[in-house]
Amino acid sequence: MIRRLLKLVFKILGSIVVILLLFILVVNIIPPKKDIAENPFISTTGKPMIVAHRGGKESNPENTMKAYKASVNEYEVDVLETDLWLTKDNELILMHDETITRTSDVRLFHSEAQMAKPAVREFTLEELRNFNFGYNFEKNGAFPYRNLVAQDAPNRKQILKDNDLSVVTFDEFLGEFYNDHKDLLFIVEIKNSGEEGFRAAEIINEVLGRYPDYKNRLVVGTFHDEIEAHLKANYPEILRGASTSVATQFVITSLVGMNLFDKNKFACLQIPLKAKGIDLTNKSIIKRAHRRNIAVQYWTINNEEDMKKLIKLGVDGIMTDNPELLKQVLDNM
Incomplete structure (x- = not known):
């Protein structure tokens, strides 16, 4: 009697294991829906894009026009990155702190x-x-x-x-490159939270209206969940980067192979090399992001060996304070 009962238990457990394995297999085979139809931040050259973090603050004063001009004209970067704050009179300027x-x-x-x-x-x-x-x-x-x-x-x-x-305004920033560099890409982060952050989002939308060719070539990020929700609800046409919580969820579900049911939509996944001791230079993260047409960018990479590792990994973009070094590394590989 006990033997038959054990056989039944093992049979049920075996069936459950088979079902779980089949479920995981199906989850990994079914092609997920792409978050956006066309993503200009996904590299199509076989090499990662050079992202000038704050314009490249090791080479020039950060978030100045001097830094951004050098990055574009001397280091031939693909993407300019900056942070945005509101002034006392509600002008949107480039500043990290x-x-x-x-x-x-x-x-x-x-x-x-x-x-x-x-x-x-x-x-x-x-x-x-x-x-x-x-x-x-x-x-x-x-x-x-x-x-x-x-x-x-x-x-x-x-x-x-x-x-x-x-000091540089967001309008001046885009306007400086608009006529001669329509192929440039931009990453901007809204620093203000709450109502001030909502106003910053409104200004971004207004300025993009004056530079329409950049509208689909700029991605907006934020560490504030309420700003991300505001962007999603009010400016769905503006490309968004994943917030910290959304990026964390995507990375975890990617590592365990279960992010088919992740419904968050964004254009760029921007992550460090490690987070809380976990190595994020994992091919599965990039593979799963690309299946959803999401670009993967790593920050902030100033070491040559780390650059080479990410290049071989097939990432879409490398954010660096030293675009001159990254260009040299790419040219020599």
């Missing part, structure tokens, strides 16, 4: 006692144009732009603009 202390000479004008936290949101656009955003840039132990213009120079703003070290 919430404050401007690290990248500008604001402390020459406002001491810590006068202004403990010189945030972007504390200044109007015109006020920001008075600061030198190459002031703290260091290269080979020197600060090449620290003495560019005197603090009290009457034509200070013009000198900074002429040297491409003035």
